[in-house]
Amino acid sequence: MSKNSAGKSGKTVVQNKKGLLGRLFKLMLSFYPVMLPFTIFLIIFNSVIRSLPAIFQQKIFEIIESNPTWGDVSTRIFTLVAILASLYLLSLAADFTFAQLMAFITQGTLKKLRVKMFGNMQYLPIKFFDQNDHGDIMSRYTNDIDTLRQMISQSLPQLLMSATSITTLFVIMIYLSVPMTVIVISGVALMTVIVRKIGGGSAKYFFKQQTSLGKLEGFAEEIMNGEKVVKVFCHEEEAKSDFEKLNQSLFEDADRANKYANILGPILNNIGNILYVIVALAGGILLIFNVPNISLKGAAISISIVVPFLNMTKQFTGNINQISHQINAIVMGMAGTKRIFDMMDSPAEADDGYVTLVNAREENGELTECPERTGRWAWKHPHQDGSVTYTELQGDVRLFDVDFEYEEGKPVLRDVSLYARPGQKVAFVGATGAGKTTITNLINRFYDIADGKIRYDGININKIKKNDLRHSLGIVLQDTNLFTGTVMDNIRYGRLEASDEECIAAAELAGADDFITRLPDGYSTMLRENGSNLSQGQRQLLSIARAAVADPPVMILDEATSSIDTRTEAIVQRGMDALMVGRTVFVIAHRLSTVKNSDVIIVLDHGSIIERGSHDELINAKGQYYQLYTGAFELE
């Protein structure tokens, strides 16, 4: 399929994407091993069938031209018409089946690609999401999938159909007359050049148009986001004149792109007509001067060759025209396909861990694995000699000389060592960019450390299976993310098998039960758009409840910086405190009260620990922490 289309049409455009097209085809073939080849067969079959009627038409014309009487030829004509009718019926059946199958294949392929892409996305490292613009990831699911739909359902079948027709026509033409074929082919070559020239110009300006549109969109978004600030500063006129500039350049690019695209049709159409005239003249000349014909058929030039030849010329150019219409769609579709494949090919998070987390119970003073939930867990550690040891999950986390950088050459953490014994609270304090969040990102292995060691209950965390590691860690993030679904669903997200009672108990612990029961539908209230119908404080309470239902031995809390009023803050604070009881907690602190109540306070500055100790010790030391505490620095 790919070879065929690449060979005949816009060579430069399609050829370098052949690999992509081939891959797409293979993928589709694996989705529809029977349906797809059958559909392709139907397309080819149909386009061959469609070029046959011309032969029978010609036969009829020949009969008529022999000036017969109706009675003599009626049976022959009726036979020919009957053959035609059955060909048409075949073509109709093929057309119908093809169209119906194509609907299945297109939508099915898109669905499978979507699911595959989404499935792969779930396992991509956090780094991917930090490095790629979310809007850009989204557009693969929306714009790129849409262009692919256009390409699969229309452009590619059309291309295949036109290519088959062109091949069939070419063979017949050679069969009839080589010199006249040469004329047609040279005309077609001219058309190809024009398609490439104009099509290329059109593609160039369409690309420019997209860039201009992007700029305009960015500007409009920024201004409208700050529309209230614009009003407060009476900045409307300036905004309008800036917008006009961008709008004008978008207009110019769009106008050029569309002009190119619009004239392609009339030009090709009429070149086709002129080519027709040239072929007709050539035919006439050959006829009149009785020029010897070169052909496979071996027949001399006659009316019965020239006339069908003229019709075929028309069909030939018509097909070229059809292909030219599909080129833009195919170029865009290929670009979309590439982006989709890129996303599907992004390597998943690597995980070489083999230590797993299991439910455990104590038998005869020894820890053993058991299938049911006991509230106790153990790390199951298989060794090379085949033996297995169990270590109780306690929540002892230690960092040894940890170095880390997000980008090469820009170290974020230098030589960080710290420990948290089971049940201890460790607070991180420091300015934005000091490395507080980074440390927590390393503990749950959103990122992997460059140098040093992190041990969890004495086990190197690189040996622990990521899923099990994360199961043992709870997390409450600064920006709360809730999912579309009921309040109950959102709490249960922490532990899918939790009963309603357990979820409610978690909500009570977090202090969220109070506001939930006052919602119109209580725990069954639907949340949409990240819980936009809840206040900031309420969303935080829900995320605390969600962590509480998971009940992990180690918690990472990132306190919110946003200003919520004092009363809600007190409730959120109580929820956080309740959650911390009996767990090892790492907290990125923004509230002095949280910091004060921690067992260890770690003050970070530019990726290094500059102070550590309890509140009283640090106050007495009169260092950086003291300055922070007395309000001389911003606590961020």
Next chain:
Amino acid sequence: MLKQLSKSIREYKKAALITPVFVTLEVILECALPFIIANLVNQIKAGAGIDVILKTGGILALMSLVSLACGSAAGFTCSTASCGFAKNLRSDMFAKIQSYSFENIDRFSTSSLVTRLTTDVSNIQNAYMMIIRTAIRSPLMLIFAFIMAFVMGGKMGWIFVLVVPILGVGLFLISKKAMPRFRSVFKKYDNLNSSIQENIKGMRVVKSFVREDYEQKKFSTAAEDVCRDFTVAERIVALNGPLMQFCLYAVMIFTLTFGSYTVITTMGLDLDVGQMSALLTYSFMMLSSLMMLSMIFVMITMAEESAKRVCEVLSEESTLENPENPVYNVASGAVDFDNVSFKYSKKAKKNALEGIDLHIRSGETIGIIGGTGSSKSSLIQLISRLYDATEGEVRVGGVNVKDYDLETLRNSVSVVLQKNLLFSGTIKENLRWGNKDATDEEIISACRMACADEFIETFPDKYDTYIEQGGTNVSGGQKQRLCIARALLKKPKILILDDSTSAVDTKTDAKIRAAMRRYIPETTKLIIAQRTASVEDADRIIVMDSGHIADIGTHEELIKKSDIYREIYISQNKADSKDGGEAE
């Protein structure tokens, strides 16, 4: 709706009107071509001399060239007409949005406005281009081909009277059946996409709870659902092609059988072979233009939704109007509220502010404190007429705010909004929002007052440092200080800070307030804060509670008489006391 949209055609009307003229010429020539071709074929067959063939061929080539010129011209004019229309539409929408009041802005989300400005306008542009070019071309083509078929084929033309309606009705029924299905599937599709967005945003949560498989399963089910509905809708539309083919084949069979009969029995008098093959060409033209029409029909229906959404923006009228004879001078910084009540929309059941009576002298410093939802922000937004009071009167400098020229009022009352923003551009450019003509000295002195100068000087590019969109490359506290400096540059009579120092450390916060007291004593200052420390030294402090003024007084007075104030004060200062303990 159409009337509303057509207002944006303006200077591109000529291009829009001339396009159909070119298209008509093109269509006439195109329809005449098969006629000439039939002649040519007959001439060749009759063994006519080369000069005759050359002559007819010449005419044909000439017609093709003219048709090419007309077609290209139409392509040019319709491109300009539609792109120009889209440009004006965007321009009108943007201007309209700039005229919106806060109340209008609240009704639309930014992302929906951006989509309307880009995607929706593009849809309209494409439909418009279709209408002025193809939508005229197709019916014309249909009519001319019809006429030509009769001219050439005589009685044979009647077959089209039979077939065209069949195809027309068939295509119409298919579109009609498919459209509602497409509409509903597009809605589902949108939901699917928003769930992807949610997943991407919440990826940290997904991963930390190890919910990858769960999310995948959830998505599969939803994708399956969309796929099923989409397939059904597409299968209906997929009937278009075979229907069209069926009609074409029916015409072919008819023409060939009865055509042959006519040619043979009348000895080529009523119909000759050339005409017969031309007839076949016309039948193809007619049916394919019908097909085009049905495609346009679908496209226009889809663009209709977009047009609706665009019109919503264009027809939204600003709820605030400049008065007829506005006052251009603000006498003083005095603020008076006389029995003011306010609600955000007419439909709202509860008033956001209720019975506010408040009188502030020019030059006074007022602190405002209260819980979330106590309407602190609502109160101050009435002063610079960001919203209009529902009942009662708000006066600035003794004059009702509704009597001022809006720009005059807003230049005298400078508000630092709670949700404040910097725009992409240098620090200087951002600050000049306050005053276009501010000198460098003025900018620096405003920054000194707002304690912004100290950190700006540490940047390598100082005042020319580029601020990223949304101000992401400065910290929260720095952003707030820049916003205060920007507001100070207006040299306002009244300065309002709506929780504008929440991310600034307490020492700097105090420094800013001291500087304002010293350098702009005559300016009335209203300070909304969460921390009591930020308002302790104000002349008077207003305590707001669910839309009412609960208490007014100095810090000392309020500690004694206001329960709310005392509670807030204690909860914030307890953590500082020696024996510790968290807020309870």
